[in-house]
Amino acid sequence: DIQMTQSPSFLSASVGDRVTINCKASQNINKYLDWYQQKHGEAPKLLIYNTNNLQTGIPSRFSGSGSGTDYTLTISSLQPEDVATYFCLQHSSRLTFGSGTKLEIK
């Protein structure tokens, strides 16, 4: 099974900061990597699919990049409403989630 290593597990940043979250797969996942945002008490929400495709309705400050085994979610200018936990998900071979990154505002 493919393992996903997500980092950091916790991130504190200021409004307006550029924020990056990383996921590393145990093998090549051919860009089949998605990013989800989960706010407290809610279901996960799709942000990015297949590495760099922005889901409809998601603000353009969110972007994704990567290839092979290494992938990144970037928030270009952090907003207060971005406080949440972020997960990556590979769907190249079955499904594996990353361990999550809890993002807070400094």
Add this chain to the structure above:
Amino acid sequence: QVNLLQSGAALVKPGASVKLSCKASGYTFTDYYIHWVKQSHGKSLEWIGYINPNSGYTNYNEKFKSKATLTVDKSTNTAYMELSRLTSEDSATYYCTRCELRRAPYNWFAYWGQGTLVTVSS
């Protein structure tokens, strides 16, 4: 509009079973695979498995093969997950979610149920 409505919270005794439901609406139920995901309190997400609502074919994460049973009722557009021989380790929120691509098992998930909290306690 696509909607997945899950059953309410459940309090169950150790050793018992529980059957969770996920009622789909707003699309052709048999065209899209349904997956189930576990989230233990404060922790990450674990994939349990999926069901093809058209054929009933299922595929499970090895970890949940003897724990979860996925079924569907096409007459009511409802997916079910039964969890058996419950222990405290099964206390969690369980989500159903729908694949985005028709008739494909593994892709991304734009639609999620609201989650069902299962608490295992005597």
